[in-house]
Amino acid sequence: MEKKNLDWENIGFAYRETNKRYVANFKDGSWDNGILTEDDTVVINESAGVLQYAQTCFEGLKAYTTEKGQIVIFRPDLNAKRMADSAERLEMPVFPEERFIEAVVETVKANAEYVPPYGSGATLYIRPYMFGSSPVIGVKPAQEYQFRIFTTPVGPYFKGGVKPLTLCVSDFDRAAPHGTGHIKAGLNYAMSLHPIVEAHKAGFDENMYLDAATRTKVEETGGANFLFVTKDNKVITPKSNSILPSITRRSLMYVAKEYLGLEVEEREIHIDEVKDFAECGLCGTAAVISPVGKIINHGEEICFPSGMEEMGPITKKLYQTLTDIQMGRIEAPEGWIKVIE
Numbered sequence: 068m069e070k071k072n073l074d075w076e077n078i079g080f081a082y083r084e085t086n087k088r089y090v091a092n093f094k095d096g097s098w099d100n101g102i103l104t105e106d107d108t109v110v111i112n113e114s115a116g117v118l119q120y121a122q123t124c125f126e127g128l129k130a131y132t133t134e135k136g137q138i139v140i141f142r143p144d145l146n147a148k149r150m151a152d153s154a155e156r157l158e159m160p161v162f163p164e165e166r167f168i169e170a171v172v173e174t175v176k177a178n179a180e181y182v183p184p185y186g187s188g189a190t191l192y193i194r195p196y197m198f199g200s201s202p203v204i205g206v207k208p209a210q211e212y213q214f215r216i217f218t219t220p221v222g223p224y225f226k227g228g229v230k231p232l233t234l235c236v237s238d239f240d241r242a243a244p245h246g247t248g249h250i251k252a253g254l255n256y257a258m259s260l261h262p263i264v265e266a267h268k269a270g271f272d273e274n275m276y277l278d279a280a281t282r283t284k285v286e287e288t289g290g291a292n293f294l295f296v297t298k299d300n301k302v303i304t305p306k307s308n309s310i311l312p313s314i315t316r317r318s319l320m321y322v323a324k325e326y327l328g329l330e331v332e333e334r335e336i337h338i339d340e341v342k343d344f345a346e347c348g349l350c351g352t353a354a355v356i357s358p359v360g361k362i363i364n365h366g367e368e369i370c371f372p373s374g375m376e377e378m379g380p381i382t383k384k385l386y387q388t389l390t391d392i393q394m395g396r397i398e399a400p401e402g403w404i405k406v407i408e
């Protein structure tokens with residue numbers, strides 16, 4: 068497959084149209100067969116459930132080229148399951164998990180020329196999503212739905228070197244204790260826009276959200292889970308029912324234990340103990356793991372010993388090992404890598 072002639076290292080993280088996208092419709096109680104189309108527009112009724120009551124959820128995963136030149140995707144079965152969980156919580160019909168994976172594969176194949184070459188650091192971002200497409204006016208679920216997948220190439224996350232982030236503890240809440248924080252609902256992101264714009268204006272890279280009930284426990288940022296490393300090299304991550312179960316975080320915890328032989332623990336983490344940790348990272352599909360250098364908690368500065376220049380040593384090993392697995396440089400646990408072609 069001839070690749071597109073793009074400046075892969077400088078394409079940035081923005082939407083760029085590719086060849087084909089996948090579309091399936093749910094009507095009269097069942098999903099149709101789905102098609103690939105060149106049409107990048109969506110036409111829906113003015114009163115569609117998504118437009119009135121935000122009935123929509125999505126996923127995010129990546130395709131990339133391995134050292135051997137294969138196009139692969141990372142653990143799409145977990146995205147399929149998480150999307151099914153999101154759909155159920157929002158009273159939307161589940162797009163069957165097997166079909167989800169097939170549709171992702173089909174869409175990536177149709178856009179193979181946009182999968183960046185090995186070594187460029189760029190990847191093909193894959194965005195599955197679904198929404199209520201039929202009209203509603205009373206507050207209730209729509210009758211009809213559309214499931215779509217588009218792809219867009221994105222540049223290397225750590226272009227020009229890794230720079231540790233500065234976070235601020237937010238006075239806003241991201242998710243209620245029995246709300247929708249554990250699913251990937253568009254509404255969770257709409258409400259995070261104001262806090263992130265404010266945080267950026269104040270000079271911070273991201274918000275650290277605390278649990279809404281007690282405001283004492285660490286939850287996550289608007290788009291990533293936390294990993295901390297204790298001074299005795301234990302990798303810990305917050306346990307909470309209101310954070311998104313990050314696939315990268317789950318993978319990194321496995322890598323820490325099984326590949327690096329480190330002790331790992333998922334438990335409640337109090338904001339007061341964060342000052343005693345050695346390293347802090349944000350994990351998610353986009354960056355794998357981004358180092359955090361500093362957190363400002365209402366005037367109190369928490370500076371990690373790993374500093375503001377580079378990743379801490381454990382964070383770096385975690386990043387290296389997971390990207391080696393993804394790029395086919397070391398053997399992956401069974402079922403983690405889906406080869407497309």
Ligand SMILES: Cc1ncc(COP(=O)(O)O)c(C=O)c1O
Nearest residue numbers: 290291292311313314315351352
């Ligand atoms: C709120 C939130 N938390 C965590 C993550 C990281 O999840 P994953 O590792 O599955 O990309 C994301 C990004 O998808 C997110 O939006």
